[in-house]
Amino acid sequence: MTIVSNIDFHCHTNASDGGLSPSELIDRAYGRGLNAIAITDHDLTAGVADAVQRAALLNAKLLNGDADAPVETYIKENAEVNGVDNGELHRAPSERTLIVIPGVEFSTTWYDEQIHIVGLGIDPNNDSLKELEAKLKFARTQRAVAIGEKLKRLGFDRPYERCCEQAREGASITRGNYARLIFQDGKAKSVDDAFHKFLRRGQDAYVKSVWGPIEETVEVIKAAGGIAVLAHPRRYKISNMRLRKLVYEFKKAGGEAIEVSSSQQRQLDRDYLVQLCHKYEMLASLGSDFHNEGFHRDLGQNIDLPSDVTPVWHSPILERYGMGANFKQRLVHITYKKEDATSAS
Ligand code: AMP
Ligand code: MN
Ligand code: MN
Ligand code: MN
Numbered sequence: 001m002t003i004v005s006n007i008d009f010h011c012h013t014n015a016s017d018g019g020l021s022p023s024e025l026i027d028r029a030y031g032r033g034l035n036a037i038a039i040t041d042h043d044l045t046a047g048v049a050d051a052v053q054r055a056a057l058l059n060a061k062l063l064n065g066d067a068d069a070p071v072e073t074y075i076k077e078n079a080e081v082n083g084v085d086n087g088e089l090h091r092a093p094s095e096r097t098l099i100v101i102p103g104v105e106f107s108t109t110w111y112d113e114q115i116h117i118v119g120l121g122i123d124p125n126n127d128s129l130k131e132l133e134a135k136l137k138f139a140r141t142q143r144a145v146a147i148g149e150k151l152k153r154l155g156f157d158r159p160y161e162r163c164c165e166q167a168r169e170g171a172s173i174t175r176g177n178y179a180r181l182i183f184q185d186g187k188a189k190s191v192d193d194a195f196h197k198f199l200r201r202g203q204d205a206y207v208k209s210v211w212g213p214i215e216e217t218v219e220v221i222k223a224a225g226g227i228a229v230l231a232h233p234r235r236y237k238i239s240n241m242r243l244r245k246l247v248y249e250f251k252k253a254g255g256e257a258i259e260v261s262s263s264q265q266r267q268l269d270r271d272y273l274v275q276l277c278h279k280y281e282m283l284a285s286l287g288s289d290f291h292n293e294g295f296h297r298d299l300g301q302n303i304d305l306p307s308d309v310t311p312v313w314h315s316p317i318l319e320r321y322g323m324g325a326n327f328k329q330r331l332v333h334i335t336y337k338k339e340d341a342t343s344a345s
Contacts, residue, residue, distance in 0.1 A: 001082065004074055005300040006330040009038040009101065009312065010118055010231065010259065010287020014168045015047030016105075017176030019292035021168065022050035025299075029098055030058060030070035032299045033091075033332065036313070036323060038103035038120050040287070042172045043136040045124035048102040055100045062093040069093055075334065082333040089332065099321050104129075105231060106221070107136065107211040110246060113236055114209065117217050117250075118259065118285070121317040122226030129224040136211065137172070143207050144173035150205040151178065151198070156185065175199045176291060191292075218253040227317050229257040229285045233276075234269040247280050257312045261286035261303040264296060270306075277309050284309035304331055 012018030013025050020028065022039065025047075029037045039051045061069035072091075075081060081089055104119045122129060148160025163177040171177075179194040188194035198205040218228040230250050233243060247258065260273040261284075277284050286303040305311055313323035 002334045002336065003302055003304055004032060004332045004334065005286065005303045006033055006035040007286065007313070008034055008288050008300045008303060009103070009120060009285050010040050010105070011037065011290040011299060012041055013039060013047035013051070014171060015044060016041035016172040017174045017291060022047040023054040026051050026054040026058065026098070026100070027070070029299055030096065031073040033072045033074060033096070034098055034300055035330070036099040036101065037299070038101040040103040040105040040118050042105050042174050043107055043140060044133050044172050045102060045104050045122070045129070046168070046170060048124050052100045052102070055098045059097040062097055065093060070096065072096065076336065078337040080335045082335060085331040086328045087330050099323065101318065101321055106217045108214050108217045109211045110214050113238060114211070115214065115236065115246065116231035117214065117221070117255070118229040118231045118287070119221035119224065119226040120229060120285070120312065121321065122221060122224040126224035128220045132212070132217070132220045139209070139211065140172055143209050146207045147175070147178055147205055150207065154204055178205070180292070214250060215253040218250070218255050222254050225317065227257055227312060227315055228255040229259055229312065230255055231259050232262045232289060233258060233273060234265060244276065247276050247282070251280050251282065256315070257283035257285045259287055260284040260309060261305055263288045263302045274306055274309055283312040283315060285312040305329060
């Protein structure tokens with residue numbers, strides 16, 4: 001069974017390694033019935049303004065009852081809806097408006113481990129934030145060029161240039177961009193396979209990266225008015241004991257939330273993250289980490305928060321965007337017949 005949530009606080013555009021432009025991503029969010037989305041590109045906020053603008057236009061269309069207002073399209077003909085939490089399946093246009101939360105996903109290094117910290121509700125024009133963005137942009141470009149050179153020696157045609165051409169101007173180029181290129185060139189069976197064959201530690205196109213410390217990153221997010229969220233904690237290859245140390249240090253640095261629910265996460269892992277939320281008194285966030293169509297993750301897909309955690313949107317910071325304690329997560333439970341297994345995964 002697939003569930004689709006109306007809130008998704010982690011996704012990417014072509015301002016970093018996502019496949020869709022900010023406006024296309026927003027269109028997809030309406031199509032998937034979202035009511036709140038955070039744009040969280042790697043190390044920059046360049047995609048936020050276009051997304052906010054697009055949503056303002058489409059919200060106005062919904063509220064005006066325009067004929068070309070967005071429609072929900074995520075329930076396919078061969079799908080069966082098994083239940084809707086908090087509401088009806090068919091909603092009035094005024095219930096389908098979308099809140100866009102300005103966000104970012106910062107790369108940090110913690111004891112040689114690459115740790116991602118999502119900032120929610122940040123002011124993209126804040127000076128400290130812009131300063132950190134500029135610093136990371138420099139480090140990222142150097143590394144992306146170095147990876148490109150390695151791939152070129154391995155026979156790829158203009159890898160760095162082609163990654164830049166595929167992304168938006170000034171984008172953060174990550175290993176995610178390269179993985180897609182390697183897959184497109186037919187040199188790997190999937191994006192994941194491209195990582196295994198070329199990009200991960202120990203492989204031929206790997207280039208080590210050293211990002212900033214957690215403390216500095218959290219400080220910048222807070223200075224920019226945002227909430228620091230520890231992204232996808234179960235994706236790091238660290239033991240439970242190390243993870244507890246990470247959460248402890250993250251909280252000490254001013255971190256306030258944990259991404260408790262991510263797509264493609266086991267129930268067992270989510271349960272453990274719920275425990276950590278209680279132990280360290282953290283707010284709970286959720287995010288699909290959507291990048292591209294067709295890679296088994298989609299906006300709002302299979303992310304939900306249990307009722308015994310405090311959702312991150314209860315924070316006064318997100319109240320400013322019209323969220324707060326009255327904002328309810330709405331889940332649509334769907335089963336697909338076999339022929340549409342890709343959407344169901
Ligand atoms: P970077 O920050 O340049 O090291 O790239 C990290 C990005 O690469 C992540 O945000 C993902 O989008 C992507 N990524 C990391 N590991 C994998 C993997 N095993 N398969 C597919 N994409 C991955
Ligand atoms: Mn990515
Ligand atoms: Mn990440
Ligand atoms: Mn991400």
